[in-house]
Amino acid sequence: MARFLISRLLQGIVVVFITMVATFALLKAAPGGPYQKERATTPENEARLREEYGLDQPLHVQFLRVLSKAMSGTLKCDKFKSQLVGDIIRNSFPISAAIGLPALLIAIGLGVPAGALAALRPGSLEDRSAMLMSTLGICAPSLVLGPLIALVFGLKLNWFNVAGWYDADDWVLPSLTLGLIYAAYVARLTRGGLRETLAQEFIRTARAKGAGEGAVVFRHALKLASLPLLNFLGPAAAGLLTGSFVTETVFQIPGLGQHFVSAAINRDYALASATAAFYAAMIVGFNLLVDIIQAAINPRIGLKS
Protein backbone atom coordinates (compact mmCIF):
# COMPACT_ATOMS: atom_id res chain seq x y z
CA MET A 1 0.00 0.00 0.00
CA ALA A 2 2.72 2.47 1.00
CA ARG A 3 4.76 1.57 -2.06
CA PHE A 4 1.70 1.98 -4.24
CA LEU A 5 0.91 5.40 -2.79
CA ILE A 6 4.48 6.67 -3.13
CA SER A 7 4.84 5.48 -6.70
CA ARG A 8 1.48 6.92 -7.71
CA LEU A 9 2.22 10.22 -6.01
CA LEU A 10 5.53 10.46 -7.84
CA GLN A 11 3.78 9.70 -11.13
CA GLY A 12 1.20 12.33 -10.31
CA ILE A 13 3.84 14.93 -9.63
CA VAL A 14 5.42 14.12 -13.00
CA VAL A 15 2.06 14.58 -14.75
CA VAL A 16 1.44 17.89 -13.01
CA PHE A 17 4.96 19.05 -13.79
CA ILE A 18 4.69 18.10 -17.48
CA THR A 19 1.32 19.84 -17.71
CA MET A 20 2.83 22.98 -16.27
CA VAL A 21 5.87 22.90 -18.57
CA ALA A 22 3.72 22.22 -21.61
CA THR A 23 1.31 25.05 -20.81
CA PHE A 24 4.16 27.46 -20.21
CA ALA A 25 6.00 26.42 -23.37
CA LEU A 26 2.87 26.57 -25.53
CA LEU A 27 2.01 30.06 -24.37
CA LYS A 28 5.60 31.21 -24.81
CA ALA A 29 5.51 29.87 -28.37
CA ALA A 30 2.54 32.12 -29.08
CA PRO A 31 3.13 35.52 -30.59
CA GLY A 32 2.35 38.51 -28.39
CA GLY A 33 2.93 39.16 -24.74
CA PRO A 34 1.20 40.44 -21.63
CA TYR A 35 2.17 44.07 -22.28
CA GLN A 36 0.90 44.35 -25.82
CA LYS A 37 -2.27 46.31 -26.08
CA GLU A 38 -4.20 48.04 -28.82
CA ARG A 39 -2.32 51.23 -28.02
CA ALA A 40 1.29 50.17 -28.32
CA THR A 41 3.82 51.57 -25.87
CA THR A 42 7.19 52.71 -27.13
CA PRO A 43 9.71 49.95 -27.76
CA GLU A 44 11.96 51.33 -24.97
CA ASN A 45 9.06 51.28 -22.55
CA GLU A 46 8.14 47.71 -23.43
CA ALA A 47 11.76 46.63 -23.14
CA ARG A 48 11.90 48.25 -19.69
CA LEU A 49 8.71 46.42 -18.63
CA ARG A 50 10.05 43.11 -19.90
CA GLU A 51 13.30 43.65 -18.05
CA GLU A 52 11.55 44.65 -14.84
CA TYR A 53 9.42 41.52 -14.83
CA GLY A 54 12.19 39.22 -15.99
CA LEU A 55 10.66 38.40 -19.37
CA ASP A 56 14.01 39.02 -21.05
CA GLN A 57 15.59 36.08 -19.23
CA PRO A 58 16.15 32.68 -20.90
CA LEU A 59 13.01 30.55 -20.92
CA HIS A 60 14.16 27.90 -18.46
CA VAL A 61 15.15 30.61 -15.96
CA GLN A 62 11.70 32.16 -16.33
CA PHE A 63 10.01 28.82 -15.84
CA LEU A 64 12.05 27.94 -12.77
CA ARG A 65 11.13 31.33 -11.32
CA VAL A 66 7.45 30.66 -11.93
CA LEU A 67 7.81 27.22 -10.38
CA SER A 68 9.68 28.34 -7.26
CA LYS A 69 7.32 31.26 -6.67
CA ALA A 70 4.33 28.97 -7.17
CA MET A 71 5.77 26.62 -4.54
CA SER A 72 6.23 29.43 -2.01
CA GLY A 73 2.83 30.91 -2.85
CA THR A 74 4.18 34.27 -3.98
CA LEU A 75 3.50 33.89 -7.70
CA LYS A 76 1.97 37.00 -9.22
CA CYS A 77 -0.01 37.35 -12.43
CA ASP A 78 1.89 38.57 -15.47
CA LYS A 79 -0.97 40.72 -16.67
CA PHE A 80 -2.21 42.35 -13.48
CA LYS A 81 0.85 42.49 -11.31
CA SER A 82 -0.96 43.35 -8.11
CA GLN A 83 -2.80 40.02 -7.98
CA LEU A 84 -1.39 36.86 -6.50
CA VAL A 85 -2.13 33.75 -8.54
CA GLY A 86 -2.85 31.92 -5.29
CA ASP A 87 -5.52 34.48 -4.40
CA ILE A 88 -7.26 34.08 -7.74
CA ILE A 89 -7.40 30.31 -7.35
CA ARG A 90 -8.47 30.62 -3.71
CA ASN A 91 -11.28 33.01 -4.64
CA SER A 92 -12.62 31.31 -7.75
CA PHE A 93 -12.20 27.65 -6.88
CA PRO A 94 -14.86 27.72 -4.11
CA ILE A 95 -17.32 29.24 -6.60
CA SER A 96 -16.64 26.50 -9.15
CA ALA A 97 -16.83 23.88 -6.41
CA ALA A 98 -20.11 25.34 -5.11
CA ILE A 99 -21.55 24.60 -8.55
CA GLY A 100 -19.70 21.36 -9.17
CA LEU A 101 -20.54 19.61 -5.91
CA PRO A 102 -24.36 19.87 -6.20
CA ALA A 103 -23.98 18.92 -9.87
CA LEU A 104 -22.10 15.78 -8.84
CA LEU A 105 -24.79 14.94 -6.29
CA ILE A 106 -27.56 15.47 -8.87
CA ALA A 107 -25.69 13.28 -11.35
CA ILE A 108 -25.29 10.40 -8.88
CA GLY A 109 -28.65 10.83 -7.16
CA LEU A 110 -30.54 10.83 -10.44
CA GLY A 111 -28.34 8.64 -12.58
CA VAL A 112 -27.73 5.64 -10.33
CA PRO A 113 -31.40 4.95 -9.42
CA ALA A 114 -32.52 5.51 -13.02
CA GLY A 115 -29.83 3.19 -14.35
CA ALA A 116 -30.50 0.55 -11.69
CA LEU A 117 -34.25 0.62 -12.33
CA ALA A 118 -33.62 0.24 -16.04
CA ALA A 119 -31.22 -2.67 -15.54
CA LEU A 120 -33.56 -4.58 -13.23
CA ARG A 121 -36.44 -4.56 -15.72
CA PRO A 122 -34.83 -4.77 -19.17
CA GLY A 123 -37.18 -3.83 -21.97
CA SER A 124 -39.81 -2.43 -19.63
CA LEU A 125 -41.37 1.00 -19.88
CA GLU A 126 -39.07 2.24 -17.06
CA ASP A 127 -36.04 0.91 -18.91
CA ARG A 128 -36.98 2.49 -22.20
CA SER A 129 -37.94 5.86 -20.80
CA ALA A 130 -34.80 6.03 -18.63
CA MET A 131 -32.62 5.23 -21.62
CA LEU A 132 -34.46 7.70 -23.83
CA MET A 133 -33.88 10.43 -21.25
CA SER A 134 -30.22 9.54 -20.96
CA THR A 135 -29.76 9.51 -24.75
CA LEU A 136 -31.35 12.94 -24.90
CA GLY A 137 -29.03 14.10 -22.12
CA ILE A 138 -25.98 12.89 -24.02
CA CYS A 139 -27.14 14.62 -27.20
CA ALA A 140 -27.95 17.94 -25.51
CA PRO A 141 -24.52 19.14 -24.33
CA SER A 142 -24.13 22.02 -21.88
CA LEU A 143 -23.82 24.61 -24.63
CA VAL A 144 -27.39 23.72 -25.67
CA LEU A 145 -28.92 22.69 -22.34
CA GLY A 146 -27.46 25.67 -20.43
CA PRO A 147 -29.07 28.40 -22.54
CA LEU A 148 -32.33 26.38 -22.69
CA ILE A 149 -32.47 26.07 -18.89
CA ALA A 150 -31.67 29.77 -18.58
CA LEU A 151 -34.47 30.50 -21.04
CA VAL A 152 -37.07 28.41 -19.22
CA PHE A 153 -36.26 28.94 -15.53
CA GLY A 154 -34.63 32.36 -15.80
CA LEU A 155 -36.58 34.24 -18.44
CA LYS A 156 -39.97 32.54 -18.78
CA LEU A 157 -40.66 31.35 -15.22
CA ASN A 158 -38.47 34.02 -13.64
CA TRP A 159 -37.51 31.75 -10.73
CA PHE A 160 -33.77 32.46 -10.76
CA ASN A 161 -31.35 35.02 -12.10
CA VAL A 162 -30.55 34.25 -15.73
CA ALA A 163 -26.84 34.82 -15.20
CA GLY A 164 -24.34 36.20 -12.76
CA TRP A 165 -23.19 35.42 -9.24
CA TYR A 166 -25.18 37.67 -6.91
CA ASP A 167 -27.87 35.78 -4.98
CA ALA A 168 -27.52 32.79 -2.70
CA ASP A 169 -29.39 30.54 -5.16
CA ASP A 170 -27.39 31.40 -8.26
CA TRP A 171 -25.77 27.96 -8.17
CA VAL A 172 -29.05 26.20 -8.99
CA LEU A 173 -29.26 26.63 -12.76
CA PRO A 174 -25.60 25.90 -13.59
CA SER A 175 -25.60 22.93 -11.21
CA LEU A 176 -28.80 21.63 -12.78
CA THR A 177 -27.30 21.94 -16.27
CA LEU A 178 -24.14 20.06 -15.40
CA GLY A 179 -25.92 17.58 -13.14
CA LEU A 180 -28.47 16.53 -15.76
CA ILE A 181 -25.81 15.98 -18.39
CA TYR A 182 -23.60 13.91 -16.12
CA ALA A 183 -26.66 12.02 -14.84
CA ALA A 184 -27.22 10.81 -18.41
CA TYR A 185 -23.78 9.19 -18.53
CA VAL A 186 -24.09 7.86 -14.97
CA ALA A 187 -27.43 6.21 -15.79
CA ARG A 188 -25.98 4.49 -18.88
CA LEU A 189 -22.92 3.23 -17.05
CA THR A 190 -24.98 2.00 -14.09
CA ARG A 191 -27.36 0.14 -16.36
CA GLY A 192 -24.60 -1.41 -18.44
CA GLY A 193 -22.54 -2.43 -15.42
CA LEU A 194 -25.49 -3.81 -13.49
CA ARG A 195 -26.85 -5.85 -16.41
CA GLU A 196 -23.47 -7.39 -17.07
CA THR A 197 -23.02 -8.20 -13.37
CA LEU A 198 -26.51 -9.65 -12.92
CA ALA A 199 -25.76 -12.16 -15.68
CA GLN A 200 -22.73 -13.55 -13.84
CA GLU A 201 -22.58 -16.78 -11.96
CA PHE A 202 -22.00 -15.50 -8.46
CA ILE A 203 -25.35 -13.74 -8.70
CA ARG A 204 -27.01 -17.01 -9.60
CA THR A 205 -25.24 -18.57 -6.60
CA ALA A 206 -26.49 -15.81 -4.34
CA ARG A 207 -30.03 -16.31 -5.62
CA ALA A 208 -29.69 -20.08 -5.28
CA LYS A 209 -28.70 -19.87 -1.64
CA GLY A 210 -31.88 -17.89 -1.10
CA ALA A 211 -30.75 -14.30 -0.86
CA GLY A 212 -33.58 -11.81 -1.33
CA GLU A 213 -33.72 -9.64 -4.42
CA GLY A 214 -32.72 -6.57 -2.40
CA ALA A 215 -29.66 -8.26 -0.97
CA VAL A 216 -28.69 -9.61 -4.38
CA VAL A 217 -28.82 -6.18 -5.95
CA PHE A 218 -27.42 -4.06 -3.16
CA ARG A 219 -24.97 -6.41 -1.41
CA HIS A 220 -23.63 -8.28 -4.41
CA ALA A 221 -24.35 -6.75 -7.79
CA LEU A 222 -24.19 -3.01 -7.27
CA LYS A 223 -20.73 -3.20 -5.74
CA LEU A 224 -19.18 -4.83 -8.78
CA ALA A 225 -21.33 -2.90 -11.21
CA SER A 226 -20.05 0.39 -9.85
CA LEU A 227 -16.53 -0.17 -11.19
CA PRO A 228 -16.99 1.35 -14.68
CA LEU A 229 -19.02 4.11 -13.07
CA LEU A 230 -16.19 4.94 -10.67
CA ASN A 231 -13.74 5.10 -13.56
CA PHE A 232 -15.96 7.72 -15.16
CA LEU A 233 -16.68 9.64 -11.97
CA GLY A 234 -13.02 10.25 -11.07
CA PRO A 235 -12.09 12.58 -13.92
CA ALA A 236 -15.70 13.84 -14.04
CA ALA A 237 -15.51 15.00 -10.43
CA ALA A 238 -12.23 16.78 -11.08
CA GLY A 239 -13.71 18.49 -14.12
CA LEU A 240 -16.91 19.46 -12.33
CA LEU A 241 -15.21 20.89 -9.25
CA THR A 242 -12.71 22.96 -11.20
CA GLY A 243 -15.43 24.51 -13.29
CA SER A 244 -16.74 23.92 -16.78
CA PHE A 245 -15.73 26.52 -19.34
CA VAL A 246 -19.01 26.43 -21.18
CA THR A 247 -21.36 26.52 -18.20
CA GLU A 248 -19.39 29.32 -16.57
CA THR A 249 -19.60 31.26 -19.81
CA VAL A 250 -23.34 30.67 -20.26
CA PHE A 251 -24.22 31.69 -16.70
CA GLN A 252 -21.42 34.24 -16.35
CA ILE A 253 -19.99 32.65 -13.23
CA PRO A 254 -16.68 34.07 -11.95
CA GLY A 255 -15.23 30.58 -11.43
CA LEU A 256 -11.90 28.97 -12.18
CA GLY A 257 -12.77 27.85 -15.72
CA GLN A 258 -12.97 31.32 -17.18
CA HIS A 259 -9.63 32.33 -15.63
CA PHE A 260 -7.89 29.66 -17.62
CA VAL A 261 -9.28 30.90 -20.94
CA SER A 262 -8.65 34.55 -20.20
CA ALA A 263 -5.13 33.79 -18.93
CA ALA A 264 -4.30 32.10 -22.22
CA ILE A 265 -5.74 34.98 -24.23
CA ASN A 266 -3.93 37.57 -22.08
CA ARG A 267 -0.64 35.64 -22.37
CA ASP A 268 -0.54 35.49 -18.59
CA TYR A 269 2.11 32.77 -18.41
CA ALA A 270 2.08 32.48 -14.65
CA LEU A 271 -1.70 32.28 -14.20
CA ALA A 272 -2.18 29.86 -17.11
CA SER A 273 0.57 27.49 -15.94
CA ALA A 274 -0.69 27.55 -12.35
CA THR A 275 -4.35 26.90 -13.22
CA ALA A 276 -3.37 24.09 -15.62
CA ALA A 277 -1.20 22.54 -12.90
CA PHE A 278 -4.04 22.87 -10.39
CA TYR A 279 -6.45 21.15 -12.76
CA ALA A 280 -3.98 18.35 -13.50
CA ALA A 281 -3.41 17.85 -9.77
CA MET A 282 -7.16 17.50 -9.23
CA ILE A 283 -7.45 14.87 -11.98
CA VAL A 284 -4.47 12.94 -10.66
CA GLY A 285 -5.86 13.09 -7.12
CA PHE A 286 -9.31 11.87 -8.08
CA ASN A 287 -7.92 9.09 -10.27
CA LEU A 288 -5.84 7.91 -7.33
CA LEU A 289 -8.88 8.02 -5.07
CA VAL A 290 -10.87 5.99 -7.60
CA ASP A 291 -8.13 3.35 -7.83
CA ILE A 292 -8.05 2.98 -4.05
CA ILE A 293 -11.84 2.66 -3.82
CA GLN A 294 -11.85 0.14 -6.67
CA ALA A 295 -9.22 -1.99 -4.97
CA ALA A 296 -11.25 -1.88 -1.77
CA ILE A 297 -14.41 -2.98 -3.60
CA ASN A 298 -12.83 -5.68 -5.70
CA PRO A 299 -9.62 -7.07 -4.16
CA ARG A 300 -8.95 -8.98 -7.38
CA ILE A 301 -8.15 -5.72 -9.16
CA GLY A 302 -5.44 -4.88 -6.63
CA LEU A 303 -3.37 -1.75 -6.55
CA LYS A 304 -1.45 -1.24 -9.77
CA SER A 305 1.42 1.10 -9.18
Added chain:
Amino acid sequence: MSTLHESPGQAAWRRLTSHRSTVIAMLFLVFLVLLCGCGPWLSPYTEASQDLKLGASAPSWSHWLGTDSLGRDLFTRLLYGGRMSLLVGMVATLVAMVIGVGYGLLSGLSHPRVDSAMMRFVDILYAFPFMTFVILLTVVFGRELWLLFAAIGAVEWLTMARVVRSQVLALKNQEFITAARAYGASFGQILFRHLLPNVAGSIVIYASLTVPGVMLLEATLSFLGLGVQPPFASWGVLIGEGAAGIQSYPWLLLGPALFFCSTLLALNTLGDALRDAFDPKSVSE
Protein backbone atom coordinates in the same frame (compact mmCIF):
# COMPACT_ATOMS: atom_id res chain seq x y z
CA MET B 1 -35.74 -15.34 -43.52
CA SER B 2 -32.96 -17.82 -44.10
CA THR B 3 -29.98 -17.09 -41.94
CA LEU B 4 -28.01 -20.15 -42.98
CA HIS B 5 -26.42 -18.98 -46.20
CA GLU B 6 -25.39 -15.45 -45.43
CA SER B 7 -21.89 -14.04 -45.07
CA PRO B 8 -20.82 -12.32 -41.83
CA GLY B 9 -21.23 -9.00 -43.62
CA GLN B 10 -24.79 -9.81 -44.68
CA ALA B 11 -25.59 -10.97 -41.17
CA ALA B 12 -24.24 -7.72 -39.75
CA TRP B 13 -26.25 -5.70 -42.26
CA ARG B 14 -29.40 -7.63 -41.32
CA ARG B 15 -28.79 -7.00 -37.61
CA LEU B 16 -28.08 -3.34 -38.37
CA THR B 17 -31.28 -2.75 -40.31
CA SER B 18 -33.48 -4.82 -38.01
CA HIS B 19 -33.89 -1.87 -35.65
CA ARG B 20 -36.25 0.83 -36.79
CA SER B 21 -34.35 3.54 -34.89
CA THR B 22 -31.11 2.69 -36.72
CA VAL B 23 -32.78 2.89 -40.12
CA ILE B 24 -34.33 6.24 -39.20
CA ALA B 25 -30.95 7.53 -38.01
CA MET B 26 -29.27 6.44 -41.26
CA LEU B 27 -31.96 8.03 -43.43
CA PHE B 28 -31.79 11.21 -41.36
CA LEU B 29 -28.02 11.46 -41.80
CA VAL B 30 -28.24 10.90 -45.57
CA PHE B 31 -30.97 13.53 -45.77
CA LEU B 32 -28.91 15.94 -43.66
CA VAL B 33 -25.78 15.54 -45.79
CA LEU B 34 -27.82 16.12 -48.96
CA LEU B 35 -29.57 19.10 -47.40
CA CYS B 36 -26.37 20.78 -46.21
CA GLY B 37 -24.54 19.80 -49.41
CA CYS B 38 -27.10 21.01 -51.94
CA GLY B 39 -29.43 23.21 -49.88
CA PRO B 40 -27.32 26.39 -49.99
CA TRP B 41 -27.55 26.39 -53.82
CA LEU B 42 -31.33 26.15 -53.71
CA SER B 43 -31.83 28.80 -51.04
CA PRO B 44 -32.65 32.30 -52.32
CA TYR B 45 -30.37 33.74 -49.62
CA THR B 46 -26.65 33.41 -48.96
CA GLU B 47 -24.69 32.95 -45.77
CA ALA B 48 -23.81 36.62 -45.52
CA SER B 49 -26.62 38.41 -47.34
CA GLN B 50 -28.10 40.90 -44.91
CA ASP B 51 -31.48 42.56 -44.74
CA LEU B 52 -30.83 45.30 -42.22
CA LYS B 53 -34.28 46.82 -42.66
CA LEU B 54 -35.86 43.52 -41.63
CA GLY B 55 -33.48 42.89 -38.72
CA ALA B 56 -34.29 40.03 -36.40
CA SER B 57 -37.58 38.44 -37.34
CA ALA B 58 -39.41 35.40 -36.03
CA PRO B 59 -39.89 32.35 -38.28
CA SER B 60 -42.15 33.10 -41.25
CA TRP B 61 -42.92 31.76 -44.73
CA SER B 62 -40.11 33.71 -46.37
CA HIS B 63 -37.63 32.91 -43.57
CA TRP B 64 -38.48 29.43 -42.30
CA LEU B 65 -36.43 29.66 -39.11
CA GLY B 66 -36.37 33.44 -38.78
CA THR B 67 -33.52 35.89 -39.23
CA ASP B 68 -30.79 37.24 -36.95
CA SER B 69 -30.28 40.86 -35.96
CA LEU B 70 -28.50 41.57 -39.25
CA GLY B 71 -31.43 40.13 -41.19
CA ARG B 72 -29.53 37.03 -42.29
CA ASP B 73 -31.69 33.98 -42.99
CA LEU B 74 -31.09 31.48 -40.17
CA PHE B 75 -32.04 28.38 -42.16
CA THR B 76 -29.50 29.21 -44.87
CA ARG B 77 -26.85 29.92 -42.28
CA LEU B 78 -27.66 26.60 -40.61
CA LEU B 79 -27.08 24.76 -43.89
CA TYR B 80 -23.69 26.45 -44.38
CA GLY B 81 -22.88 25.87 -40.71
CA GLY B 82 -23.85 22.23 -41.13
CA ARG B 83 -21.33 21.87 -43.96
CA MET B 84 -18.65 23.20 -41.65
CA SER B 85 -19.64 21.09 -38.64
CA LEU B 86 -19.91 17.89 -40.65
CA LEU B 87 -16.62 18.65 -42.40
CA VAL B 88 -14.82 19.21 -39.10
CA GLY B 89 -16.42 16.06 -37.72
CA MET B 90 -15.15 13.94 -40.60
CA VAL B 91 -11.70 15.45 -41.13
CA ALA B 92 -10.80 15.61 -37.43
CA THR B 93 -11.98 12.02 -37.00
CA LEU B 94 -9.76 11.05 -39.93
CA VAL B 95 -6.79 12.75 -38.26
CA ALA B 96 -7.53 10.96 -34.99
CA MET B 97 -7.94 7.69 -36.89
CA VAL B 98 -4.60 7.97 -38.69
CA ILE B 99 -2.70 8.82 -35.50
CA GLY B 100 -4.52 6.25 -33.39
CA VAL B 101 -4.27 3.38 -35.89
CA GLY B 102 -0.61 4.10 -36.61
CA TYR B 103 0.27 4.27 -32.94
CA GLY B 104 -1.80 1.21 -32.07
CA LEU B 105 -0.27 -0.90 -34.86
CA LEU B 106 3.25 0.16 -33.96
CA SER B 107 2.68 -0.54 -30.30
CA GLY B 108 1.02 -3.90 -30.85
CA LEU B 109 3.73 -5.12 -33.23
CA SER B 110 6.69 -3.87 -31.22
CA HIS B 111 8.72 -5.71 -28.64
CA PRO B 112 6.64 -6.17 -25.46
CA ARG B 113 8.84 -3.74 -23.55
CA VAL B 114 8.42 -1.00 -26.16
CA ASP B 115 4.73 -1.83 -26.31
CA SER B 116 4.24 -1.42 -22.58
CA ALA B 117 6.18 1.85 -22.59
CA MET B 118 4.04 3.17 -25.44
CA MET B 119 0.84 2.22 -23.63
CA ARG B 120 2.13 3.77 -20.42
CA PHE B 121 2.52 7.00 -22.41
CA VAL B 122 -1.11 6.75 -23.52
CA ASP B 123 -2.15 6.20 -19.89
CA ILE B 124 -0.31 9.33 -18.86
CA LEU B 125 -1.92 11.30 -21.68
CA TYR B 126 -5.34 10.15 -20.47
CA ALA B 127 -4.68 11.99 -17.22
CA PHE B 128 -3.98 15.23 -19.06
CA PRO B 129 -6.45 18.09 -18.96
CA PHE B 130 -7.18 17.98 -22.67
CA MET B 131 -9.86 20.60 -22.93
CA THR B 132 -7.36 23.08 -21.56
CA PHE B 133 -4.82 21.98 -24.14
CA VAL B 134 -7.15 22.32 -27.07
CA ILE B 135 -8.09 25.77 -25.83
CA LEU B 136 -4.41 26.65 -25.50
CA LEU B 137 -3.62 25.32 -28.97
CA THR B 138 -6.38 27.34 -30.58
CA VAL B 139 -5.48 30.46 -28.62
CA VAL B 140 -1.79 30.09 -29.36
CA PHE B 141 -1.63 29.04 -32.97
CA GLY B 142 -4.32 31.29 -34.27
CA ARG B 143 -7.69 30.11 -35.41
CA GLU B 144 -6.85 28.60 -38.74
CA LEU B 145 -9.27 25.90 -39.78
CA TRP B 146 -6.67 23.20 -40.46
CA LEU B 147 -5.19 23.81 -37.02
CA LEU B 148 -8.59 23.20 -35.52
CA PHE B 149 -8.74 19.83 -37.29
CA ALA B 150 -5.25 18.97 -36.12
CA ALA B 151 -5.87 20.07 -32.53
CA ILE B 152 -9.09 18.08 -32.18
CA GLY B 153 -7.59 15.06 -33.95
CA ALA B 154 -4.51 15.18 -31.74
CA VAL B 155 -6.72 14.86 -28.68
CA GLU B 156 -9.13 12.16 -29.78
CA TRP B 157 -6.75 9.39 -30.92
CA LEU B 158 -6.03 7.77 -27.54
CA THR B 159 -8.89 5.29 -27.35
CA MET B 160 -8.45 4.39 -31.02
CA ALA B 161 -4.81 3.50 -30.32
CA ARG B 162 -5.87 1.25 -27.43
CA VAL B 163 -8.55 -0.51 -29.47
CA VAL B 164 -6.23 -1.20 -32.41
CA ARG B 165 -3.36 -2.33 -30.20
CA SER B 166 -5.46 -4.84 -28.30
CA GLN B 167 -6.77 -6.26 -31.59
CA VAL B 168 -3.28 -6.55 -33.03
CA LEU B 169 -2.06 -8.33 -29.91
CA ALA B 170 -4.90 -10.82 -30.21
CA LEU B 171 -4.25 -11.39 -33.92
CA LYS B 172 -0.52 -11.38 -34.33
CA ASN B 173 0.12 -14.84 -32.93
CA GLN B 174 -2.75 -16.59 -34.68
CA GLU B 175 -2.12 -19.36 -37.16
CA PHE B 176 -2.97 -17.44 -40.33
CA ILE B 177 -0.33 -14.83 -39.54
CA THR B 178 2.23 -17.52 -38.77
CA ALA B 179 1.27 -19.22 -42.03
CA ALA B 180 1.74 -15.99 -43.96
CA ARG B 181 5.14 -15.57 -42.37
CA ALA B 182 6.04 -19.16 -43.16
CA TYR B 183 5.44 -18.78 -46.87
CA GLY B 184 7.62 -15.68 -46.84
CA ALA B 185 5.20 -12.78 -46.87
CA SER B 186 6.91 -9.44 -46.27
CA PHE B 187 6.14 -7.26 -43.27
CA GLY B 188 4.14 -4.90 -45.45
CA GLN B 189 2.09 -7.75 -46.90
CA ILE B 190 1.28 -9.13 -43.47
CA LEU B 191 0.37 -5.67 -42.27
CA PHE B 192 -1.85 -4.61 -45.15
CA ARG B 193 -3.21 -7.96 -46.39
CA HIS B 194 -3.73 -9.80 -43.15
CA LEU B 195 -3.71 -7.55 -40.11
CA LEU B 196 -5.43 -4.37 -41.23
CA PRO B 197 -8.46 -6.03 -42.86
CA ASN B 198 -9.13 -7.87 -39.62
CA VAL B 199 -8.85 -4.72 -37.55
CA ALA B 200 -10.85 -2.62 -40.01
CA GLY B 201 -14.20 -3.45 -38.42
CA SER B 202 -13.18 -2.15 -35.01
CA ILE B 203 -11.63 0.93 -36.60
CA VAL B 204 -14.83 1.79 -38.46
CA ILE B 205 -16.98 1.20 -35.39
CA TYR B 206 -14.81 3.26 -33.13
CA ALA B 207 -14.44 6.02 -35.75
CA SER B 208 -18.23 6.26 -36.04
CA LEU B 209 -18.40 6.72 -32.27
CA THR B 210 -15.66 9.38 -32.46
CA VAL B 211 -17.50 11.61 -34.95
CA PRO B 212 -20.14 12.94 -32.51
CA GLY B 213 -17.46 13.53 -29.86
CA VAL B 214 -15.39 15.50 -32.34
CA MET B 215 -18.38 17.54 -33.47
CA LEU B 216 -19.18 18.33 -29.85
CA LEU B 217 -15.62 19.49 -29.23
CA GLU B 218 -15.75 21.73 -32.31
CA ALA B 219 -19.08 23.19 -31.23
CA THR B 220 -17.76 23.83 -27.72
CA LEU B 221 -14.69 25.63 -29.06
CA SER B 222 -16.73 27.65 -31.53
CA PHE B 223 -19.21 28.46 -28.78
CA LEU B 224 -16.37 29.89 -26.71
CA GLY B 225 -15.21 31.90 -29.75
CA LEU B 226 -12.09 29.75 -30.20
CA GLY B 227 -13.17 27.52 -33.07
CA VAL B 228 -14.59 28.38 -36.46
CA GLN B 229 -14.24 32.12 -37.09
CA PRO B 230 -16.46 34.56 -39.03
CA PRO B 231 -17.26 34.88 -41.88
CA PHE B 232 -17.67 31.10 -41.63
CA ALA B 233 -20.40 29.69 -39.47
CA SER B 234 -20.73 26.34 -37.75
CA TRP B 235 -23.49 25.01 -35.56
CA GLY B 236 -21.40 25.84 -32.50
CA VAL B 237 -21.02 29.44 -33.67
CA LEU B 238 -24.77 29.72 -34.33
CA ILE B 239 -25.65 28.20 -30.93
CA GLY B 240 -23.30 30.73 -29.33
CA GLU B 241 -24.96 33.62 -31.19
CA GLY B 242 -28.38 32.27 -30.27
CA ALA B 243 -27.45 31.87 -26.60
CA ALA B 244 -26.28 35.47 -26.48
CA GLY B 245 -29.69 36.73 -27.58
CA ILE B 246 -32.13 34.33 -25.89
CA GLN B 247 -33.87 37.19 -24.10
CA SER B 248 -35.18 38.78 -27.28
CA TYR B 249 -34.78 36.19 -30.05
CA PRO B 250 -35.20 32.68 -28.64
CA TRP B 251 -35.69 31.18 -32.12
CA LEU B 252 -32.02 31.90 -32.89
CA LEU B 253 -31.10 29.34 -30.23
CA LEU B 254 -33.83 26.80 -30.90
CA GLY B 255 -33.08 26.31 -34.61
CA PRO B 256 -29.35 25.53 -34.30
CA ALA B 257 -29.94 23.52 -31.10
CA LEU B 258 -32.47 21.31 -32.88
CA PHE B 259 -30.16 20.66 -35.85
CA PHE B 260 -27.13 19.99 -33.67
CA CYS B 261 -28.83 17.74 -31.11
CA SER B 262 -30.72 15.65 -33.67
CA THR B 263 -27.48 15.10 -35.59
CA LEU B 264 -25.65 14.00 -32.45
CA LEU B 265 -28.56 11.72 -31.63
CA ALA B 266 -28.49 10.11 -35.08
CA LEU B 267 -24.71 9.68 -35.03
CA ASN B 268 -24.73 8.13 -31.56
CA THR B 269 -27.59 5.79 -32.48
CA LEU B 270 -25.76 4.68 -35.61
CA GLY B 271 -22.45 4.21 -33.79
CA ASP B 272 -24.06 2.07 -31.09
CA ALA B 273 -25.94 0.04 -33.70
CA LEU B 274 -22.74 -0.55 -35.71
CA ARG B 275 -20.98 -1.79 -32.61
CA ASP B 276 -23.83 -4.15 -31.77
CA ALA B 277 -24.15 -5.39 -35.34
CA PHE B 278 -20.49 -6.13 -35.98
CA ASP B 279 -19.61 -7.35 -32.52
CA PRO B 280 -22.40 -9.68 -31.38
CA LYS B 281 -20.44 -10.46 -28.23
CA SER B 282 -20.70 -6.94 -26.88
CA VAL B 283 -23.58 -6.33 -24.53
CA SER B 284 -25.90 -3.98 -26.34
CA GLU B 285 -26.16 -0.39 -25.15
